[in-house]
Amino acid sequence: MTPFAVWLDRISGVTTTTAVWGLFLSGAVIYFIVEWRLRVLALFAQYLFIGVLFTRVFVDRPEMSLLKVLVGWLVCGALFLSVRIRQTAGERPHFHWAADLPFRILSLVMMTVVAYLASQRYTLPFVPQDLALGCILLAVFALLFIGAEEDAGVVGVGVLNLLAALDLFYSAQDPGLVVTGMLIMVNLLVGLAISYLTVAEVRT
Amino acid sequence: MTIAGPLFVLGVPLAVAAVLQILRRWTIISVFLAALTAAGMGVLLTLLPLGGVWTFRGLTVELARPLVVMGRVVQIEAADIFVLRYIFFTAAALFLLAWRFLPHSNFFPVGLAAAALFSGAFMVEQVVYTALLVVMGAILTVFPLHESGGAAKGGLRYLVYTVLALPGLMVTQLLLDLFMVFPNDQGLLNTATVLLGVSFAILFGAVPFQSWLSAVSSDGSPPVVTYLFTVNTGTVWFLLLAYFRNYPWLSQQAAFGTLFTTLGLVMMVTGGVLAAAQQRLGRLVGYATLVDNGAMLLALGTGRMEGLALAALLLLARPFSLGLMTLGLQGLRQLTGGLDDHLALEGAAFRAPWSTMAFLVGGIALAGFPLSLGFAARWGLYRITAMTNFANAMVALGSAAAVMLGIVISMRVLLTRPVARPASEAPPPASAPILKEDRLVVVLIVALLLVTLALGFFPRVASNLAVEMAQWYTFFP
Structure with missing residues (x-):
């Protein structure tokens, strides 16, 4: 077995429930902690868990899941570079919790309960229930990031989460190469646009 | 060598866009290459019949020939021609308008690449x-x-x-x-x-x-x-x-007409009210566009082919009115170091008369008042709406009047002679006040003004195009 195949095998060995928990924890880190290095690291981890969820969709083509993970990591890299540029422009990195932490905890708990109940009550066509929870959870994080933040980087992560949720859902319906490829292009473009806007904010 | 039409229409602008990204330093080359490529595509799509073949030095382009990408058919159909022409001609005109305002800009390569993607969107099935x-x-x-x-x-x-x-x-x-x-x-x-x-x-x-x-x-x-x-x-x-x-x-x-009519009217009323209350010219442009978008949806809500033609006419009129507003707004912003609020622009008409005129005439055209192509389209829309519901037509007209009110208020501000103010109340200093307007921009403004007026007097040229487009969409009686 090649190292690549071993790695893929190990990744697909992680259960969907574990991956969903991973998604939740990494999303919570991005939502609660205002420190960019940690946030990018959490996003990095989040893409790994998204990749695990994709292994359930692309059962016969695990390399597609790997591609999704790599694209996500590329976007993380672009975001990291932008944040570095922003930091050299004057913003010093330091760990602190979000200013409205109680509100964020409450909103995350409420939305997670809603996501869980929605995944139990409504069945997404062609999507298994545990995968549906991951899908809905990603959409919930997207709404929270877009709604609660003004920072281009975090709002951008919300947009990327929304795209990941759509990608998971749509790939389960139509796992064709063309749609997958186009969604990858959209992801890359969004990642680049967010990185650019993060820097543009500083320049002005 | 024979090339399928879609590959040519998609590939050439994308390839030129890549070259333009390298040539960004030379603005004049970027502008003309981008405008020529977009206009060239538009001309090709206008002059070459769909079944036609264009040959150039051994290279043959078959417009109607389909391109198959991973089992998906990409093909130019008769209904798409109008869309592609609109995209390419509008893009070409906007590249020229942006010439003096965006030196070394990404706009030219990115705009061309976006135009290629948009045109590609309509060629896939x-x-x-x-x-x-x-x-x-x-x-x-x-x-x-x-x-x-x-x-x-x-x-x-x-x-x-x-x-x-x-x-x-x-x-x-x-x-x-x-x-x-x-x-x-x-x-x-x-x-x-x-x-x-x-x-x-x-x-x-x-x-x-x-x-x-x-x-x-x-x-x-x-x-x-x-x-x-x-x-x-x-x-x-x-x-x-x-x-x-x-x-x-x-x-x-059954709900189709009601849905689009309601949506269109809500957009028009909201845009109109917000436009009338604006103190910033940039936002005024945004809300006037919201009203125009609402008018297009209202036209669609009529559920008739005439409504579709009127919406197309509104779309055709928009580049002229917004182009004028752009030229004017950019000129006025340069005057005040990027500011566009009423306080900063008081009396700007005396320092930048052409920019002021461009903004106001463009605004009047976008609001759908005479003499402009927008007026012909809006008037037709009010008439067709009044046939089924007179109140809706009045609401739509009122919304347009509210946009016009916003333009008139801006006009009063721009034409007010500035009075001396204490230093604490003075607007922020302009970075580099321009005392003389760019001659080339003035030429562009005059040209666009003349075209806007000409289309206002003779709207039939554009309305024929709009009717031709609407006929390709046969889902309405």
């Missing part, structure tokens, strides 16, 4: 790819939006709203395909209609999703904003028509 390509093109246009300074909030909002619309568009196609298999399941059709309605409401900036329109127009660079409000919005409009053409039963639902 399945609407899901159309939606994805439209979203990709829209994301590309975010890059040059904040090059000339200003907060990046507009670009971010546009990006967020565009991506928010994508799930609805993609899921709608799934539901409609399912409905084709299970035609008795009315629930599928209802859900698809709601999703489609919400997605397009987001893309058109309908209430309550209008915040991106005002954010973009107040923060963004005016030439790029004009591109966004003409080429991007035009593409979204044709995307909506593509859905109706592919799934004709969508437009045959």
Whole structure:
């Protein structure tokens, strides 16, 4: 077995429930902690868990899941570079919790309960229930990031989460190469646009 | 060597865009290469009949020849020709307008690449790819939006709203395909209609999703904003028509007319009220565009071919009116170091008369008042709406009047002679006040003014084109 195949095998060995928990924890880190290095690291981890969820969709083509993970990591890299540029422009990195932490905890708990109940009550066509929870959870994080933040980087992560949720859902319906490829292009473009806007904010 | 039409129409602008990215330092080359490529595509699509062949030094382009990409057919159809012409000609004109305002800009390569993606969107058969390509093109246009300074909030909002619309568009196609298999399941059709309605409401900036329109127009660079409000919005409009053409039963639902009429009227009223209350010219442009978008949806809500033709006429009129407003707004902003509020622009007409005239005439045209092509389109819309519901027509007219009120208030400010103020109340100092307007910009303004007036006097030229376009969409009686 090649190292690549071993790695893929190990990744697909992680259960969907574990991956969903991973998604939740990494999303919570991005939502609660205002420190960019940690946030990018959490996003990095989040893409790994998204990749695990994709292994359930692309059962016969695990390399597609790997591609999704790599694209996500590329976007993380672009975001990291932008944040570095922003930091050299004057913003010093330091760990602190979000200013409205109680509100964020409450909103995350409420939305997670809603996501869980929605995944139990409504069945997404062609999507298994545990995968549906991951899908809905990603959409919930997207709404929270877009709604609660003004920072281009975090709002951008919300947009990327929304795209990941759509990608998971749509790939389960139509796992064709063309749609997958186009969604990858959209992801890359969004990642680049967010990185650019993060820097543009500083320049002005 | 024979090349399929879609490959040529897609490939040439993309290849030129890549070259332009390298040549960005030389603005004049960038502008003319971008404008010539876009105009060349438009001319080719106008002069060459669909079944025709164009040969140049051993290279043969067959316009109607399909291109197969991974089993998916990409083909230029007769109905697409009008859309492609609109995209390329508008892009070419906007590249020329942006010439003096955006030196060394990304706008020229990115605008050309976005135009290629938008045109490609209409050549693919399945609407899901159309939606994805439209979203990709829209994301590309975010890059040059904040090059000339200003907060990046507009670009971010546009990006967020565009991506928010994508799930609805993609899921709608799934539901409609399912409905084709299970035609008795009315629930599928209802859900698809709601999703489609919400997605397009987001893309058109309908209430309550209008915040991106005002954010973009107040923060963004005016030439790029004009591109966004003409080429991007035009593409979204044709995307909506593509859905109706592919799934004709969508437009045959009982709620269709009421949905679009209500949405259009709400957009018009909200845009009109907000435009009348604006103190910033950039936002005024955004809300006037919201009213125009609402007028297009109102025309669609009539459920008639005439309504579709009027909406197309409104779309054709928009590049002229918004182009003028852009030239004027950019000139006025340069005068005040980027500010566009009433306080900073008091008496600006005496320092930048041509920019002021361009902004005001463009505004009057966008509000749909004479003498402009917009007036012909709006008048037709009021008449056709009054035939079924007089009150709706009056509401639409009132909204246009509210935009006009915003323009008149701005005119009063621009024409007021500035009085000496204490230092504490004075507007922030301009970075480099321009005392003389750029001659080339003045020439462009005069040319655009003449074209706007000419089309106002002789709207038949454009209305024939609009009717020709509407005839390709046969989902209305």
